[in-house]
Amino acid sequence: METQLVLEKWQGVISTVIIGAKKEEGGSRSDTVKIGGQITMPLLFKEGATPNKPRIAFEISDIAPFDFDEELIATYGKAVNDPFAWADICVNEYKAGLLCLKMQGTHPDFGNKSPESAAKFISALLSKVKVPLIIIGSGDDAKDNLIMPACSEAARGERCLIGCAVQDNYKTLVASVLADGHSIIAESPIDINIAKQLNILISDMGLSLERIVINPTIGALGYGLEYAYSIMERARLAALSGDKTLASPFICFVAQEAWKTKEAKASSQQGIIWETLTATSLIQSGADLLVMRHPKAGQNVSNYIEALFKG
Amino acid sequence: MFIIGELINGMYSNIALALKDRDKKIVQTCALEQIASGADALDLSCGPASKNPLIDMPWLVEVIQEVTDKPLCLDSGKPKVIEEGLKVAKNKTIINSTTADVEKLEILIPLAKKYRSKLIGITISAKGIPQNKDQRLELAATILTHTGEQGFPIEDLYLDPIVMPINVAQGQIRDILEVLLEFKMISQPPPKTIIGLSNISQGAKARSLINRTFLSMAVASGLDSAILNPKDKELMDALITAELILNKNIYCDSYLEAYRKK
Structure with missing residues (x-):
């Protein structure tokens, strides 16, 4: 006897967020990346449509990163000192469809770059690299409020994904994203109540819920991944049941967590495995966008996604 | 919670006037x-003042269908008035209501089937209003x-335990709350439950407060639907909060706004 599948019929749908704008859309990207749009829980292909696969964004930084593991530094070699060369390797050698740029050099403790020089850097990167871009501030709220409007303006019309808005600091970023036609990352500290609240606060400023991607904040495998997993699952269940305020795709900053672990630091092979498994676990809890560092981990996860979606 | 707005009722002077003057606005x-x-x-509901509900009911249905496709709950004690409404209805419908009297059930159930309408069954009969839980269950x-x-x-059937005014039958209200849960146990799949909320405060002074307190308690007893005044904001806030406390929606500081964004 054939097994009868228990299939749910949901009323909600996850928003589709498009990152990048081609020439005809007012930007200069060679391609666009679409995430979200599911009408089912992750990977239940028989239950409902999952129109877009999870996507990998390669992480780069405007200055040589201070928190990269030796293995990662060795992999990218001298390119980590030159963001343009670094971006070029990611796109041309590792076939990155999307880059996640961290503006680390604007942080008061790590270079304290001015808004003008940050904007200039963004313009230069956009002219050299043609894949869609995610732009992240340095994490210093006061400085980000000066830098991010300049970066947003420099990338106007390119439909970037810009972050991270947090509950105590979102207004400046939302205003910029709204003015320059981007989408926003809303970050909450593994807290579904704050995730929902922040989405409402952002949409109250006039940025539609369809232009928000949730960063639920994750822990690596063995370091609280299950908390993020359950938050994401709960948000998705609510969204599919009709709660529009939680119906945003998820971005997960996989690599920064995975490479922090002592297991990853113990051996390079283990680091790659840790990054891979953290990412694949999060795909199962509904991650739409995975920010990754090691090309081998990226390749593993890419293979995993292709195998899953082959059906 | 499935909310049925109660304000289009000939009992209210504005609607009575609209019916009289055919003022669809x-x-x-x-x-x-x-x-x-x-x-x-x-x-x-055409209300008691309507001289010709057989004409008034379909008129109400037609003018409302011009502006919304929400379901319409046709409220009359006379099956013929309900049928006149059903004949012209394009929106989904709910028959409000049948009693437990055989004569009524034999007319209204076939009518509900014929027009693919949902049906509200009120637990009263020609013998009168039930006085306790057992009579309601029977x-x-x-x-x-x-x-x-x-x-x-069964899933299209709504059972109404008939809510009594607090100043008339205070001793029965606890029974009414309990029977909401027990209605669910007498069949599989279970019927839905509904109340006409405003009855609870009929003739009382603090109507809105009594309504919202009772509604919160009824929600905790598993109530599926209520006929109420949705323009009573405090009532709606209490309802949203009660559902939040029952974990039907995810909390956030702006949960009232979040619910209304749905």
Whole structure:
């Protein structure tokens, strides 16, 4: 006897967020990346449509990163000192469809770059690299409020994904994203109540819920991944049941967590495995966008996604 | 919670006037305001003043359908008035209501089937209003037996335990809350439950407060639907909060706003 599948019929749908704008859309990207749009829980292909696969964004930084593991530094070699060369390797050698740029050099403790020089850097990167871009501030709220409007303006019309808005600091970023036609990352500290609240606060400023991607904040495998997993699952269940305020795709900053672990630091092979498994676990809890560092981990996860979606 | 707006009722002077003058604007505005306040469906009643409900009911249905496709709850004690409404209805419908009397059940269940309408069954009969929980359950069983025999889908049946005014039958209110849960146990799949909320405060002074307190308690007893005034914002806030406390929605500081964004 054939097994009868228990299939749910949901009323909600996850928003589709498009990152990048081609020439005809007012930007200069060679391609666009679409995430979200599911009408089912992750990977239940028989239950409902999952129109877009999870996507990998390669992480780069405007200055040589201070928190990269030796293995990662060795992999990218001298390119980590030159963001343009670094971006070029990611796109041309590792076939990155999307880059996640961290503006680390604007942080008061790590270079304290001015808004003008940050904007200039963004313009230069956009002219050299043609894949869609995610732009992240340095994490210093006061400085980000000066830098991010300049970066947003420099990338106007390119439909970037810009972050991270947090509950105590979102207004400046939302205003910029709204003015320059981007989408926003809303970050909450593994807290579904704050995730929902922040989405409402952002949409109250006039940025539609369809232009928000949730960063639920994750822990690596063995370091609280299950908390993020359950938050994401709960948000998705609510969204599919009709709660529009939680119906945003998820971005997960996989690599920064995975490479922090002592297991990853113990051996390079283990680091790659840790990054891979953290990412694949999060795909199962509904991650739409995975920010990754090691090309081998990226390749593993890419293979995993292709195998899953082959059906 | 499935909310049925109660304000289109000839008992209210504005609707009585609209019926008399055939002023569709008044009715349509009242419909849209209730929907904007959170009504999922609209109750339509010609009220006692209507001289010719057989004409008034279909008129109400038609003018409201011009502005919304929300379900319409056709409210009359006379099956013929309900049928006149059903004949012209394009929106989904709910018959409000049948009693547990066989004569009524034999007319209204086939009518509900014919027009693919949902049906509200009130646990009263020609013998009068039940005085306790057992009598309510007995009448509910009568309604369920008839709907079952006639092949009417149970999930389209709403049982109403008949809410009594607090100043008339204070001793019965606890029974009414308990029977909401017990209605669910007398059949599988279970019927839905509904109350006409405003009855609870009929003739009382602090009406809105009594309404919202009772509604919160009824929600905790598993109530599925209520006919109420959705323009009573405090009532709606209490309802949203009660559902939040029952974990039907995810908390956030702006949960009231979040619910209304749905």
